[in-house]
Amino acid sequence: xxxxxxxxxxxxxxxxxxxxxxxxxxxxxxxxxxxxxxxxxxxxxxxxxxxxxxxxxxxxxxxxxxxxxxxxxxxxxxxxxxxxxxxxxxxxxxxxxxxxxxxxxxxxxxxxxxxxxxxxxxxxxxxxxxxxxxxxxxxxxxxxxxxxxxxxxx
Amino acid sequence: xxxxxxxxxxxxxxxxxxxxxxxxxxxxxxxxxxxxxxxxxxxxxxxxxxxxxxxxxxxxxxxxxxxxxxxxxxxxxxxxxxxxxxxxxxxxxxxxxxxxxxxxxxxxxxxxxxxxxxxxxxxxxxxxxxxxxxxxxxxxxxxxxxxxxxxxxxxxxxxxxxxxxxxxxxxxxxxxxxxxxxxxxxxxxxxxxxxxxxxxxxxxxxxxxxxxxxxxxxxxxxxxxxxxxxxxxxxxxxxxxxxxxxxxxxxxxxxxxxxxxxxxxxxxxx
Ligand SMILES: Cc1cc2nc3c(=O)[nH]c(=O)nc-3n(C[C@H](O)[C@H](O)[C@H](O)COP(=O)(O)OP(=O)(O)OC[C@H]3O[C@@H](n4cnc5c(N)ncnc54)[C@H](O)[C@@H]3O)c2cc1C
Numbered sequence: 545x546x547x548x549x550x551x552x553x554x555x556x557x558x559x560x561x562x563x564x565x566x567x568x569x570x571x572x573x574x575x576x577x578x579x580x581x582x583x584x585x586x587x588x589x590x591x592x593x594x595x596x597x598x599x600x601x602x603x604x605x606x607x608x609x610x611x612x613x614x615x616x617x618x619x620x621x622x623x624x625x626x627x628x629x630x631x632x633x634x635x636x637x638x639x640x641x642x643x644x645x646x647x648x649x650x651x652x653x654x655x656x657x658x659x660x661x662x663x664x665x666x667x668x669x670x671x672x673x674x675x676x677x678x679x680x681x682x683x684x685x686x687x688x689x690x691x692x693x694x695x696x697x698x
Numbered sequence: 699x700x701x702x703x704x705x706x707x708x709x710x711x712x713x714x715x716x717x718x719x720x721x722x723x724x725x726x727x728x729x730x731x732x733x734x735x736x737x738x739x740x741x742x743x744x745x746x747x748x749x750x751x752x753x754x755x756x757x758x759x760x761x762x763x764x765x766x767x768x769x770x771x772x773x774x775x776x777x778x779x780x781x782x783x784x785x786x787x788x789x790x791x792x793x794x795x796x797x798x799x800x801x802x803x804x805x806x807x808x809x810x811x812x813x814x815x816x817x818x819x820x821x822x823x824x825x826x827x828x829x830x831x832x833x834x835x836x837x838x839x840x841x842x843x844x845x846x847x848x849x850x851x852x853x854x855x856x857x858x859x860x861x862x863x864x865x866x867x868x869x870x871x872x873x874x875x876x877x878x879x880x881x882x883x884x885x886x887x888x889x890x891x892x893x894x895x896x897x898x899x900x901x902x903x904x905x906x907x908x909x910x911x912x913x914x915x916x917x918x919x920x921x922x923x924x925x926x927x928x929x930x931x932x933x934x935x936x937x938x939x940x941x942x943x944x945x946x947x948x949x950x951x952x953x954x955x956x957x958x959x960x961x962x963x964x965x966x967x968x
Contacts, residue, residue: 612871691867692879693810
């Protein structure tokens with residue numbers, strides 16, 4: 545079975561992270577798996593983790609009382625999920641639910657924040673990685689809002 | 699060029715506003731070979747004539763297959779046609795997807811909404827010549843699951859080693875495929891960007907962003923083709939209705955390499 549460091553180095557999100565840094569962050573990580581339908585986190589709860597997806601798909605959903613959950617995005621293999629661990633007040637803003645049986649590397653956000661505070665160079669590197677994902681998701685969301693496939697779309 | 703009469707053999711409902719017409723030659727009409735990406739002018743008697751791409755198998759020219767979205771008077775009349783009724787056909791017209799020239803390469807087919815119809819002949823070609831290509835990926839997006847075309851064929855395409863990766867903008871909780879824009883699928887298809895040839899069809903915004911994303915991942919713009927389905931009238935380069943800059947979509951297109959369209963597609967006035 546592959547070790548944590550190896551799994552982290554194979555994942556696109558941390559692929560080019562220097563070896564030393566990888567060893568540091570691996571200290572905050574563990575492997576985890578979720579069955580289809582299981583929640584990785586739920587809106588309003590403490591955001592203490594983020595996840596690198598290795599296999600499977602995760603749906604991000606918003607709950608509205610009396611309505612079906614609104615599924616606005618899915619995240620798949622090779623992607624990262626969760627950034628509320630980085631920002632105050634460290635609360636999840638939506639739900640994440642496994643669509644398939646899913647395996648992830650689960651990072652303890654408090655542990656990693658501590659390491660980043662101690663080593664701002666590492667902190668800046670990690671912040672840049674998350675910023676890239678946020679910018680990408682923001683661009684994707686804008687496209688989704690245009691409703692390109694509508695009759696007036698395009 | 700005068701329309702020839704073809705007979706509607708089948709009217710298959712694909713989604714709420716899309717049907718596929720299967721036509722067979724009537725009277726003097728004769729089957730004509732076509733290449734993936736080409737279109738016919740379909741004439742709904744009493745309503746008018748519109749360009750509609752071939753969506754059938756180019757390896758079987760004995761029938762014509764067209765998939766039509768009801769957006770206005772002529773397409774509505776075409777969608778209403780029943781078996782036994784007649785439709786006027788002129789064609790085939792236009793440039794084609796050069797899939798036959800991409801042997802040994804990876805093929806990326808990216809479609810949005812009704813855009814899968816003009817690309818299905820590429821899938822048919824690949825199915826008939828699967829050994830000629832390396833990885834083949836279909837990335838397909840629509841607004842919601844009920845608006846996806848040809849879903850009944852995905853399983854057999856997958857069995858022929860075509861990766862079919864699907865996404866929608868909105869989905870109910872029982873949807874198990876992706877949710878998000880079609881550009882996000884690029885990271886889920888397995889192919890080598892340097893040896894990929896890409897064929898894109900869908901709303902212009904979708905093609906623009908998909909082409910840009912593919913380019914940023916390393917797919918050569920010269921190996922990326924898009925189909926411009928802006929409206930046209932005569933289909934033979936006379937009327938200028940479909941002129942875009944120096945290009946006539948009916949004659950030079952609808953299939954263009956991405957660099958030829960990259961600058962034109964973003965001009966507000968064109
Ligand atoms: C080369 C080519 C291939 C095409 N292939 C297909 C196909 O396979 N299946 C299919 O359903 N349609 C296809 N189209 C689009 C189709 O020709 C138009 O939807 C049709 O002409 C609309 O005619 P109408 O009288 O029904 O509606 P109209 O009253 O002419 O238009 C109704 C609405 O649709 C919009 N519209 C019209 N034409 C287009 C267009 N080309 N692109 C975007 N919006 C448009 C109009 O602005 C208007 O808002 C193709 C177009 C081209 C140029």
